[in-house]
Amino acid sequence: MKARHDIRNAVRRHRLIRDMTQNELAELLGVTRQTVLSIEKGKYTPSIALALRLAEVFDVSVETLFQLKKENDNE
Amino acid sequence: MNRETPNERWRPTATTWLAGSLVVGGAALAVLSTGWFLLLSALGTFGPGVLRETGWLRDKDELQLRAAHRAGYHAYLVCGIAAFVSLAYFQSGVPDVGDSQNLALLFAVLLWCTWFLSALLSYWGPRKTAARILTAFGTFWIALMIINSIQLEWSGAAALLVQSLPAVPLFLLAWTSPRWPRTTGILLLVLSAFTLMLLAEPSEKNTGLVEQVIRVLLFFGPLLACGVSLLSVRGGDDYDDDGLAGDQR
Numbered sequence: 001m002k003a004r005h006d007i008r009n010a011v012r013r014h015r016l017i018r019d020m021t022q023n024e025l026a027e028l029l030g031v032t033r034q035t036v037l038s039i040e041k042g043k044y045t046p047s048i049a050l051a052l053r054l055a056e057v058f059d060v061s062v063e064t065l066f067q068l069k070k071e072n073d074n075e
Numbered sequence: 076m077n078r079e080t081p082n083e084r085w086r087p088t089a090t091t092w093l094a095g096s097l098v099v100g101g102a103a104l105a106v107l108s109t110g111w112f113l114l115l116s117a118l119g120t121f122g123p124g125v126l127r128e129t130g131w132l133r134d135k136d137e138l139q140l141r142a143a144h145r146a147g148y149h150a151y152l153v154c155g156i157a158a159f160v161s162l163a164y165f166q167s168g169v170p171d172v173g174d175s176q177n178l179a180l181l182f183a184v185l186l187w188c189t190w191f192l193s194a195l196l197s198y199w200g201p202r203k204t205a206a207r208i209l210t211a212f213g214t215f216w217i218a219l220m221i222i223n224s225i226q227l228e229w230s231g232a233a234a235l236l237v238q239s240l241p242a243v244p245l246f247l248l249a250w251t252s253p254r255w256p257r258t259t260g261i262l263l264l265v266l267s268a269f270t271l272m273l274l275a276e277p278s279e280k281n282t283g284l285v286e287q288v289i290r291v292l293l294f295f296g297p298l299l300a301c302g303v304s305l306l307s308v309r310g311g312d313d314y315d316d317d318g319l320a321g322d323q324r
Binding site: 030031032035038046047050 | 136137141199200
């Protein structure tokens, strides 16, 4: 089972609300822009540490950013 | 600790420059002097990875490291299978290829190609990887034609232009791969089959077999890998792999 189909995230939405570019977010997180892009597209599930850093940057809970997809959710 | 800062456009780091210099320099010195200089190439190829695994070098983020680890596993699987196929071949009494040096080179090429392609596909995704590999192939072809023209008798700009024409479909496919990935994937599979037919020459006595396999791997392998991976791209993605149009928002 591929992880990218199991978790949905709201990283892009929160980034846009704060009017941030992917580069700016990447710099705050200490990762590359490609990593931010991959997370937003659901192609990469970040580690717990990175997820916590994301939550800290956006000042929200991790559960607000990442949710498990239910079986009957449309992609 | 040595950490890169993210860049808007990728630029080689000091590690990349040093490692690349060792690889190229080692290979050049091996040709000009003794084969032992290939150990410098090995140092450039594997040194940064060893330093990262031991914690001495921290220049990659978690996605880059994950892509590298996954690529290493893929290279282990591919080379392991190839090793057993080779063993079975040599144990079965077929005529010896008599080419132990190139056999070692074959495994090095197989290992590196598998690792490199897998790492790129994991990190960049199929569309961006295919676009960049095809652009690199096209650029390499043109550079080769220019070098050939300089070394041999200069036959004019028109002749050089004609000789460079095979690069055109490569650049074209590089342009179409982000926009129509599945169609490009099919075309790449056709192109890789054509490349395989072109490069693979039947030989009765298995002479030069290993060299042929290396040539096939280097040209056919990346095209096939890109073609297959593009076929798996799902339709309906909202935006490109990485904003090839420059989108950072």
